[in-house]
Amino acid sequence: MVYQGKPSRGCQMCRTRRIKCDETKPTCNQCAKSRRQCPGYRDEFDLVFRNETQATEKRAQRATKKALAQRMTKFAPSSTPEPIFSNGEDSSANSSFVTSQHLSMAQYGRKNQQTPWTGLYSLLQKPQMDLDGQATCHFLSNYVLIPRQGNGRGFHEYVVPLLRAEEVAPHFKAAFDACAMASFANTRGDQLLVERALRIHSKALGAINIALNNPDIIKQDSTLASILLLGLFENITTRNLGMLAWGPHIRAAIQLVRKRGRKQLRTKIGVALFIAVRTQMIVHTLSTAKPPLMQAEWWLNSDSVRDTYASQCQRLGIRTGEIRAEVNRLMSQLPRNMQSVEAMKDLIRQAREVDFECVRWAETLPDHFRYRTILWQDEIPDADYSQLEVFPGRVDAYPDLWVASIWGMMRISRIILASVVIRCTAWVCSPVDYRTAPEYATARRICVENITDIIASVPYQLGWFSTRKHLFQQDSLSGFACGEDDTYKSLSGYFLTWPLACIQGQDYTTDIQRTWARGRLTYIGKHLGVSYALMLTQLQYRTPSMLIKMDGTMANSPSVNVEKLLSMKVAKPSEVLPTMPMAPQLFRQQMFQGQPTVLLTQHAMSTYDDTSPEGD
Incomplete structure (x- = not known):
């Protein structure tokens, strides 16, 4: 093989423009100054081992440059919604693995050589029909979203290299x-599977219990990934009250991450x-109203930030969780007096x-992170809203599924914050009707x-545009590890379950909106x-x-040491009432059924309790 010179470590955009890259991470300053979307850097493996011909390299660079130009054009701000029409080009480069047509994963890998996960797509060299x-x-093809062009837009992407x-x-x-097997069985409706x-x-469960008892294996990537997959399994099968079954796995994963320390970010x-x-x-x-075990600074250090805008949104989500947990802690124990009223006013301010x-975050986003309104859906007289794919009103489209999920997190955070303001206002105003307060009108508008x-956002995420490409079509900066990208995906339903459940239970959701949201949840499940x-x-x-109403009952509890309560800035998880807005009987469940999983989580939690030192 002919020596082609030292490979450049610059980002894809700077190499395409043939300019000097300062190699600043996560985004180079050259792209930032020119207001271009930095696609990121090549993998270290690709810098050492290059297996492409020069012609292949040039073709890939042209495709990357063209895709970026198209995306910036399609998501430019527009005063009125305009449909986006396909340019008529072949889209086979973006949709590659079709089992029924015997197209192998190796072919998919060759079509996407410029991704940061180069070579990982050859997981299955032959079609497996068993x-x-x-x-x-x-x-x-339904749950593993792979980032492309060096960006951080992935979900479960760690699964592929661990399998390989x-x-x-x-x-x-x-x-x-x-x-x-659980996901495959659910979509087929096969009880035997x-x-x-x-x-x-x-x-x-048995294999992971063995791994947790092995000090050499417990810190490995495969162990943490297994815990996360077990949590996903509970959501897919719903054997044990959903959230109550999923929660222990997440708490165990948090403890493992804490013990693994900063070395895991290398x-x-x-x-x-x-x-x-x-x-x-x-x-x-956010869903259980329990405080995060560590503060935002621990979770969002510079080594763990792949996308600045997503990380900013997550920081706001963590802060929202802290405020909500503090409200629950104080309201469950404080009597109603002048000192506690001032504490509630301070929480309203926070x-x-x-x-x-959150509003400022949305206003400062670049074009490739914004959504567009594509059309307006007219009302349908006497329609069954539980069966409609699109609710009357706006229909928005997003750059990709990952960006849509980030926007969903921000909106849920704002709804929770507005609910906290209304709740604290009601506590302060009691016995006066809190709905007469000016804070209520503003918070209610935010919720609506x-x-x-x-x-x-739901039609886009559930693939409504995949059969209406004359309305909207774009090249995504992320794609699934297998199969066609523009088909209905289980991951989109997984992302939407929490936002849809949140609006289903909101006071400010109309009856037809609630019926529609419940219908979409039914569609996702079935x-x-x-x-x-x-x-x-x-x-x-x-x-x-x-x-x-529950807060009004708690306010009549015996007096407590108010100064001591207010001096506690961070509440321990055990001190916060699990006041997720669900049916009260669910919160009386101490733990979900299924003893092996409970033992697994208890072992992980006891191995890494809150007093254990952080790993190096």
Whole structure:
């Protein structure tokens, strides 16, 4: 092979423009100054081992430059919604693995040589038509989102390199097989395959218990990935009250991340796992009203930031969780007096400040992070809203599924902050009707606006535009590890279960909006294989009104040491009431059924309790 010179370590954009790159991470200053989207840097492996011909290199660079130019054009600000029409070009480079047509993963890898995960797509060299192979392909094409062009837009991307390891860890392989078979069984509606998935799950629990007892294995990437997959398994199957079954796995993953320390951020897989746990931790914190175990500074250090805008949104989510947990702690124990009233006013001020930061975050986003309104859906007289794909009103489109999920997190944070303001206002105003306060009108408007925004994002996330490409089509900066990218994906349903459940239980959601949201959850559970969504449709709660009524009952509790309570800045998880706005009987459950999983989590939690030192 002819020596081609020392490979450049610059970002893709600077190499394409043939200018000097300062190699600043995560985004080079050259791209920032010219207001270009920095696609990131090549993998260290690709810098050492280059296996492309010069012609292949040039073709890939031309495709990357063209895709970036198209994306910047399609997402330029527009005063009026305009449909985006396809340019008629062949899109086979973006959709590559179709099992039924016997197109191999190796071919997919060759078509996407410029991704940071180069070579990982050759996981399956031949089409696997047996059940295990079909389940594997189904999971990779529905739950594993791979970032392209060096960006950080991925989800479960760590699964592929762990599966391609020379020696795949048996506990990770069992956990992966359990998730793959469960998802495959749900979409096919095959009870025999569900039972098979449960047997594999039992095997995975035993293997992970062995790994947790081995000090050399417990800190490995495969162990943490296995814990995350077990949490996903609970959401897919919903064997044990959904959130109550998923929560212990997330708490165990948080403890493992804490023990692994900063060394885990030295590898690409370690960073991907850390971000995955951080994302799940935020969802768990906001949905259960429990405080995060560590503050935002610990979770969002410079080594763990792959996308600045996503990290800023997650920081706001963590701060929202801290405020909500503090409200729960004080309201569950404080009597109503002048000192406690001032404490509540201070929490209202903090919630407003974080909400303002959320608004500022949205206003300062670059074009490649913004959504567009594509069309307006007219009302349909006498329609069954539980069956409609699109709710009357706006229909928005996003650069990709990952960006849509980030926007969803921000909107849920704003709804929670507004609910906190209303709740604290009601506590301060009591016995006067809190709905007469000016704070109530503003907070209610924020809830209504964000509910509308979430509803407008659902059709895009559930693949509505995939059959209407004459309305909207774009090249995505992320793609699934297997299969066609523009088909219905289980991951989109997985992302949407929490936002849809949140607006379903909001006081400020209209009856037809609630019916529509419940119908979308039913669709996700029955057609996309996320059974957890079906359980959420059965919940009958309203927030913040139910919480306000509960707060009025707690305010009559015996007097406590107010100064001591107010001096406690951070509440321990055990001191916060689990006041997720669900049906009250769910919170009386001490732990979900399924003893092996409980023992697994208790072992991890006891191994890494809150007093253990952080790993180096």
